[in-house]
Amino acid sequence: MKKVDVVGAVIYNENNEILCALRAMNMSLGGLWEFPGGKIEPGESPEETLVREIQEELGCKIEVHDFIADTTHEYPNVIVRLMTYKSKIIEGIPVPTEHERLEWLPLEKLRSLDWAPADLPTINELEKQSLK
Numbered sequence: 001m002k003k004v005d006v007v008g009a010v011i012y013n014e015n016n017e018i019l020c021a022l023r024a025m026n027m028s029l030g031g032l033w034e035f036p037g038g039k040i041e042p043g044e045s046p047e048e049t050l051v052r053e054i055q056e057e058l059g060c061k062i063e064v065h066d067f068i069a070d071t072t073h074e075y076p077n078v079i080v081r082l083m084t085y086k087s088k089i090i091e092g093i094p095v096p097t098e099h100e101r102l103e104w105l106p107l108e109k110l111r112s113l114d115w116a117p118a119d120l121p122t123i124n125e126l127e128k129q130s131l132k
């Protein structure tokens, strides 16, 4: 089966809210929420991929901080390895050019959304860290 390496940005704002992005119906996994990001291209570090993807998808510049989780999820037609990193916007305002919608939510409300299954270990890890 096809296997892709993907990175996702858990972007925090000054209110400690997290940017959640709704995949458009014309994308794979349409109608599910995700952390914005995308596939790692040859020669790129995960951090470089994130900076590039967020600029392309949301039109803003991020700074990549702590690593959160590295998980592999098997979908019916693709195996996704998702690595996630905490990030912060350092220039611009996110505009959904590819996503259906964006939402800033506090960690406690993340589970009110319907997430892409590969993202759940990242949410688990964030919850675990918030209890420390």
Ligand SMILES: Nc1nc2c([nH]c(=O)n2[C@H]2C[C@H](O)[C@@H](COP(=O)(O)OP(=O)(O)OP(=O)(O)O)O2)c(=O)[nH]1
Pocket (backbone or CB within 6 Å): 004, 006, 007, 008, 027, 028, 029, 033, 034, 035, 036, 037, 038, 039, 078, 080, 082, 116, 117, 118, 119
């Ligand atoms: N960007 C991103 N992708 C995710 C997440 N969770 C998750 O399962 N994915 C999946 C969806 C896609 O299959 C793949 C990321 O590819 P992509 O962001 O380049 O999406 P795409 O629609 O252009 O790609 P494709 O699936 O149509 O080939 O990883 C996530 O949190 N962020």
